[in-house]
Amino acid sequence: MSEITWIKLKTDMFENDKIKLIEALPAADTIIVIWVKLLAAAGKANLNGYIMLTENIPMNTEEMATIFNRDINTVRLALQTFQRYGMIEVEGEAVRIKNWEVHQNIDGMERAKQLTRERVRRHRERKKQVQLEAPNEENHSNVSVTLRNATDIDKELDIDIEKEIDKEKKDIVPDKSDTIPYASILDYLNEKANTAYRATSKATQQLIKARFSEGFTEHDFYKVIDNKTTTWLNTDFAKYLRPQTLFGTKFEGYLNERVKGNENVRGSNGSTAGESKPSLRGFCSN
Known part of the structure; x- marks a missing residue:
């Protein structure tokens, strides 16, 4: 696009x-x-x-x-x-x-499309030229000199292309510096609700990250999952046991529901220091 x-x-x-x-x-x-x-x-x-x-x-x-x-x-x-x-x-x-x-200014938007297509075309042509002019290491230095002599406009176009490529990579490759336990949370949901949601989903990660940014903790997610699987599993509401519902804007409400059988499950306000992540098979009794 x-x-x-x-x-x-x-x-x-x-x-x-x-x-x-x-x-x-x-x-x-x-x-x-x-x-x-x-x-x-x-x-x-x-x-x-x-x-x-x-x-x-x-x-x-x-x-x-x-x-x-x-x-x-x-x-x-x-x-x-x-x-x-x-x-x-x-x-x-x-x-x-x-x-x-x-x-809308369709002419301006169409112009933006043309510029993008032109950037991609010129980028591919330069890559192809490099491959043709640099079949071995002896010619590599000459090719480097040629590329360094490119016009300022070409350099700017290269930067734009690299930014677009980096953006696409970020959409599919998880950020290794992100310490949020997406996999643990989704594994717990899948086991409790008999689902198969992926921890690599960008939309799901955005929801979980948004709740963490609001101060909620990993254990809060487990409690929400327990609360809603207890009340919704094997009912018509089971279809809502999904990340976009559980981890959305109603998260705090689900967290504070008093559900029979989950009274001893504590969230961020009641967790003790150093409390470890619950077992996927025994976090709470149902």
């Missing part, structure tokens, strides 16, 4: 009749925030108003709830509202901002 760092917002957007109708809804503020987040996501994707996770994968409702850090039911309500008022178009899982080309 050709990333755009800006979008256009009209200064009179709150005078629009559709926005006024939305402001009359109970969850008005959250719905309007979701609208702005959709506009920003469409600009970032730069694919004619489509809300995309990657260039080929549209962002679905659950992914929106996680990335936008909003309750999934509110996101569903927002999308239904936007669709009713003709603000979005829905094609399967794909969501597109209606009349995107009317409200």
